[in-house]
Amino acid sequence: MSPPPVTAENIADLATGTLFGALEDPALNSMNFLNEVAIHYPDAIPLAAGRPSEEFFDLEDVHRYLRAFCRYLADELGRTEEQVRRTVLQYGRTKGIIHELVAENLRLDEGIAIDPESVVVTAGCQEAMFLVLRALRADERDVLLAVSPAYVGLTGAARLVDLPVRPVRTGERGIDLDDLVAVIRRERAAGRRPRACYVVPDFANPSGLSLDVATRRRLLEVAAEEDILLIEDNPYGLFHGDADRIPTLKALDEGRRVVYLGSFAKSVLPGARVGYAVADQRVVGADGVVGLFADQLSKIKSMLTVNTSPIAQAVVGGKLLAHGCRLTGATAPERQLYDRNLRHLVAGLAERFPPGTGVTWTVPTGGFFVVVTVPFVVDDALLERSARDYGVLWTPMGHFYDDSSEVRALRLSCSVVSVDRIDRGLDRLAALINDRPG
């Protein structure tokens, strides 16, 4: 008798049908797909990548920052040699070891005054996002609101805790506050509990848009009136071109409405994987004891990653110390580079797509991203064709919408390309668009 044919069924140990359902969800497959296209076409010009410029990377920085942090522990905090070793090499405080430096950085760079105890240092900002969503998701009635289009990492983290995400329109001002109120009320009428609204007020990914200060103040009022939290994510605030900075929501927040998420991936090093949450909300326990929301997040973190690598934290702490806890000056070269690239990208679009071509784009004043609207549907198949036949990578905007509707737009990023490569990338993109797919 011959053996049975090898089929998917009989060689499989597990079927995805028996696993976590979201593993088949577009949100959890988006990053993989985009990475695979990039890996498959390494010579295509990467107008898709949102990672920071590598121009200023220096391996010796890691050594220098580590030593600076250890000196600080010894000289400034008076720790013994043994204590310094233990702080950097042993298991440690769940909420982190650079919380005081983070709080000082927020005071100096952002005008945010908070107790260092309300900081939870995390394994990248993505973990901070997960901690907040896990804490807020009590049962199946809870929903999260998010300005749409939204960063796919937010949608993905929400999937991990089975928290539905309801889109709020971007509108003209970065967030449509009337729509926000309408969505909250519609959800409540349906018996659900809107817990928080996720927003990137500065140079949002992917829209590139920022909220003006009046909109920020009004958003805080709406949050108070409707009794929801705001989750403010701020990875790009330091890269504001030559425009003045606008105060963060957290700096304007007088009612502890804002959970602030911070990242050092773009301002220090992505390879440290260090981010944080500021969660100064007061939480009353079943026993009546009042504590910080940060301490609730810490409990979750203790069961997720135990603590953030103190070696990685020391690298970030060392850079903060080297610059007196201010990153505005320290990141000026990056700001200028991104600003130059962004201007070049926008000017290049204007040269190649005169009025009447049906192609329009956003003109952000900072950040990494420009959204280009085109007169045809943009999907993953078009991206693959662009990579293969035209040699240019970009991101279909459909990846930032939490539904499967057709989208006629793509996102360009200018953070890891030279101006020459921007020119060549745009030439290739223009060829693709002028060939009018469809």
Next chain:
Amino acid sequence: MSPPPVTAENIADLATGTLFGALEDPALNSMNFLNEVAIHYPDAIPLAAGRPSEEFFDLEDVHRYLRAFCRYLADELGRTEEQVRRTVLQYGRTKGIIHELVAENLRLDEGIAIDPESVVVTAGCQEAMFLVLRALRADERDVLLAVSPAYVGLTGAARLVDLPVRPVRTGERGIDLDDLVAVIRRERAAGRRPRACYVVPDFANPSGLSLDVATRRRLLEVAAEEDILLIEDNPYGLFHGDADRIPTLKALDEGRRVVYLGSFAKSVLPGARVGYAVADQRVVGADGVVGLFADQLSKIKSMLTVNTSPIAQAVVGGKLLAHGCRLTGATAPERQLYDRNLRHLVAGLAERFPPGTGVTWTVPTGGFFVVVTVPFVVDDALLERSARDYGVLWTPMGHFYDDSSEVRALRLSCSVVSVDRIDRGLDRLAALINDRPG
């Protein structure tokens, strides 16, 4: 009119009743409580701490290992200077950058032969645990089995994904296989799906017990017969005293039944926070494409921590390279230290508690832990009294049971104390026990 009095209600921004229910669960509060007692009584002798010895910590190791890993990328893998910088400092591969070194280490130290693609490098072993449980938890019918008493981090991670944990008796051999089968069948009869059984076959935390090779083989057979996975966690396998090592479940696994969890916290440095999962199970997707379970875990990781700090991975990779990917020899000093301490602890118990005192204890051949059974209930209040009045810390065994039943046992650990301190700690423990609380 005077303002209303300040009460918990009117100063709170959030009530725990509106947050994730498990935040009030003992499993999520256990680590905090134990840490707080230790912090509050810094002079008490820490026979509670399960962290590794600090005797061999050297800050210069971090620099040396980092440089060794960068040299390997350049010299062995032929990467350019720019590529080395990018590998260590930029965002990177979700499944990690030291997967090939980890696979080689498993081949040499454990006789485990696996494709490096089935390795997911994680932010500590705790994240690996979460990834596996999140992937296996499809809906409310799923349950996890765990040899009880169990590491509280396992119970905590299960809480984060709402996965109930059903205890399996330890029995005489480290796992009671009849009870395992009985629990699986009882759960199935009740309409639930037992997905996996969590087991620490070598010097388990907290029991200190190991499974003999016959029990390991039979456990693999039972897993195949009953169609469940085994989650093997192996943080202490290298610390086997002078006894011979027993093959891991994964080394004996011919049917891809075992998901193996590894940690470098005890063998390299806790401060790197680097662990991993080996998940070589074949998963068939809805589209019929067969992939690795590791790639499903990777999707979850991409939304949880994006990737493990490559700087931290480089530190671990550098130590692996410095020792030809073998950690058995490199950790021999630690093994000898833990063995000496464990023998001293067990001998010290025998001196202080002769037969007839009603005090008994386990006699593990390796690892960090001894369980002492006493003739009275051991609870958190007794631990606080022990810390305050007797100056010695230990862990109430109740923390390792996922229910609130009374437990007459405590866990002692010998990993961060000298033999002199073990003597003094045991004198204090004997005084506490002889005072017969009750």
